[in-house]
Amino acid sequence: MTLPQTMQQLDIFADSRDVMLRNDVLEQLQRRHVAAARVALDLLRVEFPDDGALPAMVVLVRELGRASTAPLADHVALAIARRHLDDEVAPAASRVLPAHTVHAWLAPCWRSLAQRAAALEFRGADADGHAAPLWLLAADWALASEAVETIESWWRIPAPLAWMTEARYRAGGLDVAWPLLAELTWLAPARFAALLPGLGDASLDALRRRFDAEFPGTGEVDDYAWFPAWLLVVKPALAGRLGEARVRRDQAASRATALLGEVLRREQEGDQHELVTLRQELSQWHAGLFGAYMATRKVQHR
Numbered sequence: 001m002t003l004p005q006t007m008q009q010l011d012i013f014a015d016s017r018d019v020m021l022r023n024d025v026l027e028q029l030q031r032r033h034v035a036a037a038r039v040a041l042d043l044l045r046v047e048f049p050d051d052g053a054l055p056a057m058v059v060l061v062r063e064l065g066r067a068s069t070a071p072l073a074d075h076v077a078l079a080i081a082r083r084h085l086d087d088e089v090a091p092a093a094s095r096v097l098p099a100h101t102v103h104a105w106l107a108p109c110w111r112s113l114a115q116r117a118a119a120l121e122f123r124g125a126d127a128d129g130h131a132a133p134l135w136l137l138a139a140d141w142a143l144a145s146e147a148v149e150t151i152e153s154w155w156r157i158p159a160p161l162a163w164m165t166e167a168r169y170r171a172g173g174l175d176v177a178w179p180l181l182a183e184l185t186w187l188a189p190a191r192f193a194a195l196l197p198g199l200g201d202a203s204l205d206a207l208r209r210r211f212d213a214e215f216p217g218t219g220e221v222d223d224y225a226w227f228p229a230w231l232l233v234v235k236p237a238l239a240g241r242l243g244e245a246r247v248r249r250d251q252a253a254s255r256a257t258a259l260l261g262e263v264l265r266r267e268q269e270g271d272q273h274e275l276v277t278l279r280q281e282l283s284q285w286h287a288g289l290f291g292a293y294m295a296t297r298k299v300q301h302r
Helices: 005-031 034-047 054-066 075-096 099-116 131-137 141-149 158-172 174-187 189-199 202-214 221-234 236-242 252-269 272-285 287-297
Strands: none
Touching (some): 005 034, 005 099, 034 054, 054 075, 099 131, 158 189, 174 189, 174 202, 174 252, 189 202
């Protein structure tokens, strides 16, 4: 049975009315106009109390109204505030905002939390309880770097080294980040592996996949400690950048990378006598790495 024309028109009006009211809320949310957003939200709630977008919009409007600048009292308060953004605000933003605007909308929330957490010292037992990772979420690479630099000997601690590596990459790209990426593989291979998907660098991901396929290791995450040394075999042009990494004398993979860099230098100089000695030393650090190196030189090791 065909509905009368007037009833069809009313249905179309009702459908377009909820869309219009919903868009009014979204517009004010994206402008971060909290008072206007509340008015638009109340109107939507009155006319369409069962609208599926209401719960998420309520969360976002309330978040806009928080606007607290008070320093956080302790790490517990920071953990609670961060869980609120992670578990409630971020999912709500993903639920109702256009996908390409979500990160930009959330950035001021993370920025505000980073500012409130600025006075909290780094604690190894609660690695995420610091302003640095919050500045990264806010996409402020300079302030993230500054926050990491307040941590004593940050380059010797996995979490802040990973934060600084990401900040350096975001600010300057892969070429700038190579030394810290190398240091991260030696200090915390699992952190290195966890960082790569977030960076989303196509060339770095391709090298990692090639390493996974070619490197004669154990197949465990600790193999990534040898990633920089392997890079010198397949990408010797990186020797200069990787040579800037701080060598960890307590790490075989780090010392092997430094040694391989010296081997490459001696090859350019044509010092065959010294080269034989260095190659013999390299073979003792990792037989598989040495085999990969010699294969590229088409030299039969005797």
